[in-house]
Amino acid sequence: MSRLCHFFRTPEAIAGASILALLVVVALAAPLLFSGDSQAIAGPALLPPFQDWSLPLGTDRLGRDVLAELFHGARTSLAVGLAAAAAALLIGSIIGTLAGFAGGLVDEVLMRITDAFQTVPSFLLALAFVSIVGPSLGVVVAAIALGAWTGPARVARAEVLSIRERDYVAGARVLGMHPLEIAFREVLPNVLPSVLALSSVIVAAAILTEAALSFLGLGDPNRVTWGGMIAEGRTVLRTAPFLSVVPGIALVLTVLGVYLAGEGVVESAAARRSLS
């Protein structure tokens, strides 16, 4: 309860949380509001926004409802963002914990692999991965996670290095617990808060990467994505700018919302720490 109070103390956190809440509602409501196919042709092509109230945001080059596409695009963006971030955090904290806890050769090997991944720009990595394997939702998630797990891994390792010297870890050793059991049952849960603080940055980056991939035509072609919508609108940018602007605004708001909410979480955590 107090955690929530702390969280809602800053206006940024409130703004972020409301944007995110709205987004989640939109994503969940999409199939209810726009039954059937999100890409169904609903009216005349290139109808400007606010002309016909059954198609409030107008239609695209083929006459598909932009609002319906926007709502369904929110699903893709959120799904990819959350799934990629979850995968990145999971892989990152496991590898970081193993490296930090085991030390020695294992640490060296794992950290050099992490370095190797970090030296390659994560977007290039995603681009190459999707081009080779072929675009589909799962592949896009994997591609983004591939470039995003290194941050959590480094943070987790750093935390583990300090935690593994604590008394309760020594106690667990004396009790004869298996090292892996200590690592994942005693150490990892205490590492998680710091790693989770990274999550907002990762989710925001993942949403942007997904949009960039779709913009380049490497998203899942059978789903509406905001990046894909911007790319499609680009060819008619001079005559129908709303086709690119509308999903662009949605993208900006989403990333902003995720970021602000993330900030709120970090600040409330800091406030709690200073109180205790």
Added chain:
Amino acid sequence: MSELTISRRGLLAGSALLLASTALPAIGFAQTPKKGGRLIVAADSEPRNLNPAIVASNGVFFISSKIVETLAEASFDGKDGLQPRLALSWEGAADGLSVTFKLRDGVKWHDGKPFTSADVAFSALQIWKPLQNLGRTVFKDLAAVDTPDDLTAVFKFAKPTPFQLIRNALPALSSVVPKHLYEVGKIEDNPANNAPVGTGPFKFAEYKAGQYYRLTRNDAYWGKDEPYLDEIVYQVLPDRTSAAAALEAEEIQLAAFSAVPLADLDRISKVPGLKVITKGYEGLTYQLVVEINHRRKELADLKVRQAIAHAIDKDFVVKTIFLGYAATATGPVPKNDPQFYTADVPTYSFDVAKANALLDEAGYKRADDGKRFALKLLPAPYFNETKQFGDYLRQALAAIGIDAQIVNNDSAAHIRAVYTDHAFDLAVGPPVFRGDPAISTTILVQSGIPDGVPFSNQGGYKNAELDALIAKASETLDTATRTELYKDFQKKVAADLPLINVAEWSFISVARDTVGNIANNPRWAVSNWADTYLES
């Protein structure tokens, strides 16, 4: 030799025109061309091999047709739709075993050596027949080229070859390259492939990768007073949206091959100083085709193919995807072809109820989720329109309970997936009609074509009757009989639907008002531009 009695132009005007004409200001009004000036043109691709004798494609012709000339060029009002270039006349023997070309006198290569029949013989035998993508089919029976004197070349064929086919092939397939530069070493690795030497009105000057190609005036050109321009610069603008902005900013004076997106044409036609030209591409018609993999048991059923044909609203495709700059198709020969087209073929009206009924009849009932079966759909990535049609087709198929999953690939991966690996159920392709069905149209339905040949029948379709018809037409010498056979071919293809022809379209040019003599032949963008000029 029986000849067509209808003129090419008359038929063009009379038939349902391919391109709805928009503003067509001031094309062809008489004016004395001015000499000098540099024409800057948008180029959207950068072909590395600029030898049109090996790579007969529009991307290569766009640049190299100004440097390397063909024996004849397409023409609106010339006899048989041709006008002389390096050849002055051509005549086919009655037995179809030889064609005699009389060549132009006093023509010099850009390096000063004289052009002779030996160059024609070398190009035909060493390049067109064995190496050229299209020449391999048309010149497959070419056995020898006799050169009784420097200005006569006699093509000898091992099997009777229709003169009509050779004539129709001249504009695109007969680029002549200099023997003295190509006879040493491997032809594919010759440096002249990247810096071509020809007889054309312009000489190759330089190429800066990612920036431009520059051609300069050939002062020794055979055409009187030609060329008018001093220089042509091809500014590389790979981003299609930038060509319109460059035209408005007067950085370029001409954007051919629809470098300006269709959706921008309406706006740009209202910009003072710019004109939108829909003429000049009549000989370069692209066809929007649904390629079908007949190895899929559902698609091997004619009823299913008919259902798909009925599910496609061709008018919608023309109106919405092509914004009216296209025509609906009835069969494998485009409506604007003056020689072969027939409208007397089975047609498929847009009728979703009928399509559903046909699928029910074929035994593919809708499951509880409303779907009958799923297909893999591969839209070709070369054009915005092919990709958009892929999106449209997915929706059109959804309406009849077919769940099409789109697979996007880049150009190389698409060609491999469709034409080598056959990893598709439906594909959207843009084959080109090149003035004669035997050049690049019949291979879309003919069986027995090896794997990996792009833009050919790789859908596993086999129809002995059609194969026999194609074989018969390829050795029929009489023009009228041959034309009738191809009309029959169109009927059979439209009836059995080895593929579905949806629409046919061509390109649009946008130019500044100051550019003169634009679009004065049916292959203007890929012709030699000797008479093009700049007013100011």
